[in-house]
Amino acid sequence: MRDTTVKIAGVTFKNPVMTGSGTFGSGMEYQEFVDLNQLGAVVTKGVANVAWPGNPTPRVAEVYGGMLNAIGLQNPGIDVFIERDLKFLEQYDTRVIVNVCGKTIEDYIEVVEKLGDTKVDLLEINVSCPNVKEGAIAFGQRCDALEQITREVKKYAKQPVIMKLSPNVTDISEMAKAAEAAGADAISLINTLTAAKIDIYKRKFVLANKTGGMSGPAIKPVAVRMVYQAAQAVKIPIIGMGGIATAEDAIEFMMAGATAVAVGAMNFVNPYATIEVVKGIEEFMESQKIERITDLIGCVQ
């Protein structure tokens, strides 16, 4: 039996495969396709202290090898989320990571405090959504702001804290170091790359929000590079993501330094993608005679 377990901040995951926040709801919509028990973790869509309506439509657009989204973090607010989404996820033998968003530090703290008494395993703090005007990315593009919110959240969080980093920065290693210095237990990257698409016949942006976040296989090489740079800069574990479609992609991220990985936009393309990545990793370990998946972490030369 090969060992696929990984550990982040003292929490053991049965395998390193997670879902990218915002691409899997809270699992309800994908339970028809995927046995959630087989996932390392379900990472939920971002949830705020109150319900957010999100942006006007069109909110999504396709681009070469990927897609743009500007959903704007539509969510039902933490109270409904705890009552409905967390209750649903409690039925499953998988780890639950809740993605937390907010406009102000107080918003984030309110959510974090309410999650303190739940069975949630870890918190992922969204400081990198490019599609909302206040909060979110405003905290994720400057080292001092990132350090401040990380410190504040850590003061109130009962669960380990993952800071989800934006790729829309000059130096990802500086951001990774800032999160680590402020007490983050782990970091996850990359969130989407800010992008735009223009309809040349209408002379208009395709997305109502004009810009959106790009995801999908086209961004994978950028994400692998950033995960590698972050892994060189910090000691805390990294959850790597950005265009993962197959087990080969996932293994690439782990070799670059990720302890775990997340499948994001590819859930929309292939609703079975997460499970196929889990199975593919097992097959790779078998064929390559790898005893422990952790032997692959950061092994790139």
Add this chain to the structure above:
Amino acid sequence: MAGKKKVLAKVVKQEQIANGIFDLWLQTDLAKEAASGQFVGVYPRDKSNLLPRPISICEVKKEESILRLVYRVQGEGTKEFSQLEPGEDIWILGILGNGFSKEEGKGKKVLLMGGGIGVPPMLQLAKELEAESTVILGYRNEELFLKKEFEPYGKVLTATEDGSVGIKGNVMNVIEKEQPEADLIYACGPLPMLKAIKEYAAKKNIPAYLSLEERMACGVGACLGCVCKTTKKDHHSHVDNARICTDGPVFLAEDVLI
């Protein structure tokens, strides 16, 4: 319900039935679950075009496991579909969406209104309804695709934008002229047409079911890309935003803000 699946469907036949409009017959077990107003996601093979294309179901033949899709070539993905040959396989995701409520039309005078590429989904509905149907179809020009196939199911009236056949204008011009009696409306078509029907139905105080469209990603209710403003609290996010792919695509006109 057997649940949603991503499966390989086999192309039975395909032909062009009007300029840029294609008639694709697929064999798939998903047909057994399908009903009017629902749709499938069709995947291009070219991996640079990742997302499934939402295409409404034009006709279902359950006993032969056939789904008929009539679509317009709109971009790279649908252009690729238009080149599919009999015997080829294509990945589809389905069955998606809620479909039309037929029970409500039972024994009533109903209007089925289809405009442009909104015509195809009305065909399966016309077949399923046990009602006194008047079908109003709006086209650009004399290429009246599918029109003949509606004739066994009710009185068919047409409008063309260029005035070449039927009444010049759109489906609302047909209503103005013919003043058909109706207890209930079902409609699919471009947004200005659906807005006009919503207004008309409110004035006449009759219910109207509208099939909406929006740019979609997942098709299964997870990404929250294809929302529509609603007059009531939606059950997902409680922010008056219904998901067209799962809460729709068919909505009662009075429930949506379009």
